[in-house]
Amino acid sequence: MYMARVFKPVQKKTATKAVHTPAIYDPKKIEPILQKKWEKEKIFKALSSKKTKKKPYYVLSMFPYPSGAGLHVGHPRSYTATDIVARKKRMEGYNVLNPMGYDAFGLPAEQFAIQNKVHPKKAVAMNVATFEKQLKKLGFSFDWERKINTTDFEYYKWTQWIFLKLYNSYYDINKKKALPIESLVKSFTKKGNANVSAFTTEEVRSFDKKEWLSMSPLQKQEALMKYRLAYEGEAQVNWCEELGTVLANDEIVDGKDGPVSERGGYPVTKKNIRQWFLRITAYADRLLSGLEQIEWPQYVKEIERNWIGKSEGAEILFKLNVPGQDDGKHSVTVFTTRPDTLFGVTFLAISAELAETWIKVGWGADKKVAAYIEQVVKDHQKNDFDASQNKTGIFTNIYAIHPGTQEKIPVWIANYVLPGYGTGAVMGVPAHDERDFEFAQKYSLPVVSVISSEEEKFPFTGEGVLKNSNIFNGLKSQEAKQRILEKVGGKLVTRYKMRDAIFARQRYWGEPIPLYKDKNGVIHEVKKLPLVLPNTTSYEPTGTGEGPLANITSWKKAGYETNTMPGWAGSSWYHLRYMDANNKKFFADLKEVKYWKQVDTYLGGAEHATGHLLYSRFWHKVLKDYGLVVTEEPFKQLVTHGLILSSDGRKMSKRWGNVVNPDEVVATYGADTTRLYIAFMGPYGESIPWSDESIIGCRRFIERLYKKTQSIVVDSVDKSDISAEKAIHKLIDKITKDINAFSFNTAVAKAMETINNIDSLQVSKKDISLMLQVLNPFIPHVTEFLWNELGNKEKINTAIWPKASKKLLIEDTITIGVQINGKLRGTINIKPNSPENEVKEAAQKEENIVKYIDGKEIIKVIYVPNRIINIVIKG
C-alpha cells in the first residue's frame, strides 16, 4: 500500500463565528463540484480564430500512451506545469490552447492487447477511459472538445494523407524545399538536357525526354523512388526476431549481451529487408539550422546536433594499381574532414565491406585476405562491435597513387573503418590522427607530418599549398579551398551521420500505409482516405518479416502494403490537429493554423530528442514547404521535465512495485495538494524522489490559507495592515516571475512564507483575493471556492492577472550585513537607498563592529548599496 500516513481533517471547533462558514477544508466536497462546473460551462475552451480578437497562446504537454497501468505521477508533473502556464496566460488575456489527447497506436498498446487477450481497439478505449477519469480528477484546464486519439480513423486519415504528401514529393536542393514529384517528372520530359537538382542519397541520374518516355512504368517507379521523401528501399535494419519486427535506432538499447529492444528487452540483429523510409536526410541542414531559432534547452539541441552529425570535409579520389589489371583503371574515393593533411597520407584504409565489392568486380584477393574480410564483415554485423581496443588490418597488395606526390602508397583493409559512414574508405594520416597513428605503429607504416615550421609561411603555390596544413586552413574562402582540392582530384562535401528513418513496422496496430501494388508490381495510392485498418482477430506477429495484415486474405489480395506505420507517425503532426481538431475537411484549416502558428511552449521528456521531436520538426518543415503551416519550427519553446523517482530513489516501475498512483494521492490529500506538491517538490527539470511525508506540508499550507480566508469572509476589514499588503504584492511579483521561469518550487515557497507572515495580520478581502488569484494556477479548486466565498463578482478564471504595485515592493527598512575583512560580524538596519556616508557611519557605530575596529587602522570601506558593507582593517 502506498499510504504511509493517513491524513485526518481538522477536528477543531474554532471561533464562535464558525456558524456562518464551514471552517473545515474538505477537498472531496470542493473539487468534484468545480470540476463538473468547469466542464459544463466550458470555460477552458480555446476559441477559434473567427470568434476572438485575443492573442493566441498554445501550450502543450506531450500526449500520453494510454497504457494499461493507468496514470502515473510522472504524467501530472508535466500536465501540472502546462496547467499552471495555461491558467496564468488565460488571466493575462490570451486565448489559450491547452489540449490533451492520446497517442494510442504502436507496440505498447498492441502488447497490452496480446497479453490481455483483448482487441487493441478495445484495450485502447478502456485505457483511454481510465486515463481520462484520472486526469479529470486533477482539475487540469484542458479543452476537452479538442481531444484527439491517433487511432481514430478521422485522425489517421490525415496521417495517411501526409504520408502521401511525402510520397509524392522530392527535395529540391537548389530551392531548398520539397516539391511535387510531378515537377521532377516534368524536368525529365523537358526538351534538351534535364537539369535535376533533386536530393538523393543514391547515385543521381537524370533522364532526357526520349529516354524517360521509353521507360516502363516499373522502371519509372524505380527511378522516382530514389527521390521521393517517402520511398521503398532495401536496407540493413535492426531486426527483432521475438517481436517479429524492424526497430528504429532509438527503439534499441544496450543489453547485457548486445543490443536489445527497448520494449521487452529482446535481442536485436542486423538484417536486409525491403522497407518504407522517410528521406529525413534531405532536411538535415534545415533541421540543424532550425535549432538556432528555437528556445530549447541547450542540451537537447546538442543531442539533436550530435544525432544529425554534420561534418564538413572533402572527398578525394585515389587511383589504384590492382595486381593483374591496368594501372589506374580502378579508383577509390575517400572522405576526410582534414583535407589539409593530404600530404601526410601514408596509406589508405578501406572497410571490409568495400573490399567485398571489389572482389565482386574482379579483384582477386588471396585466401588470407578473403578470410579476413569475411571475419570483419561478420564482426561489423554485431551491434556492439568495438575495435577501439584492438585495431586489425591486412594489406591488399593494391597500391594507390597519391594525387599530390604521385607516390605509391599501400591500401589496407582495416576493421576500424566503418561501412556506413563516408565512402567506407579513409586516408591514413598517422601524424595527425590518433587512430591512424595507432594503426601505423602496429603495422610499421611511415609517419609524415604536414604541420610545417613558421619560416615556410608562403612557400607554395597551387596544390603545393596542401604541403602545409596551416596554409590550407588559412585560406579564407571555401572557393579557394575548392580550387586547390580540384587540382588533386578532390572536392568539398558535407556528410551527415543521420540516416533516413525507417517508416514501417511489421505489426498490426498502426496506421495502414495507403498504397497498393497492382499485379505488375506498380504502386498506386489509395485515393479515398482513410484506408481503414481491417478488423481481425489474428494480429499477432507472423514472424516472417511480413506484417500481420498479410494474414488477411482480402487485404493481401488487394495488394495493400502489409506493414503499418511506426508508433511515431501519429505523433509527428498532432500539434497541428489540435489547432482545428474537429475539422472534417482538412487536417487543420489554414486560417486556424495561421492564427495559432506553432506551439509556444512544449513540455515533455528529453528522451524524445532524436525520435518524436526530430520527426515532428521534419514533418512540419515539409508541410511548411507546401504552405500548409506557417512556421519553420513546430515548437518554439521546449521545456523538459525530470522524472519523479520513487521514494527509494529508483525509477518508478511495476517491476519494483514502487509506483505512486495519483488517484490514491488525490483521494488522501485532494487534487490541489497533489498539484501543489508536484510544483513544490523541486526544480522542474530535475529528477526528484516522491516523498509521502513531505506532501503533508502542502496540505497544511492550503489549510492555513483556507482558515485565514474564511476568517476574512467573516470579519472583513477595509484596509489590510501595510505589511500584509506588501507581503501580498511581493508574492504577486514573485509568482509572476517564477511561473515565467518554470521555477514553481520557489513560487510555492514564497506563498508559504507569505501565509506565515500575514496569518496574524489584518487582511482585506481585496488583498486576500489577489493572493488567491495568483495561487489559482497551482491550486485552482480551493482558490476558486474561496474567491467565491469572499463574494467576488467576477469569475476567478477570467479576472485579469494582478500586477504588483511597485510602490509596495519597496521596503521601509532593510537589514544589511556588516563584514570585517569579508567576514560577517554584525547587521544594521537602514532605509533603502540611504546615503553612503550615513550607512558607513552607522556600520562603524554598531556594537559588535566597534569591538573589531577599535584601535585598528581602517584601510577601506566598501559599500554595495542596500546589500552589504565590508570594512577592511589592518591586521
Next chain:
RNA sequence: GCCGGAGUGGCGGAAUGGUAGACGCAUUCGACUCAAAAUCGAACGCAGUGAUGUGUGAGGGUUCAAGUCCCUCCUCCGGCACCA
C-alpha cells in the same frame, strides 16, 4: 575518449559575485489536552556551556568579498562514440 549538466544540513531543496541553508519534511522542547492526535509557539549545519571557531565534492587561484568566476582533480547523471 569527447560534449553537456550537476555535487549545499538527517531528507527535498533556496541563494542577480555581497548576511549560505529561504520554504517544506523529519527531529527536539514547550503550550493546549486526563491522554493522544491535530493545532499553535520555539529550537534545529557541525564543534563548543559560551565567546567563538568552522562549513557549499577535493586542492589551488582571482577578489575588499566566492556555493557562484578561473585552473587541476574526484564522483554522479545525460548524450555521442574507431563518424575519418
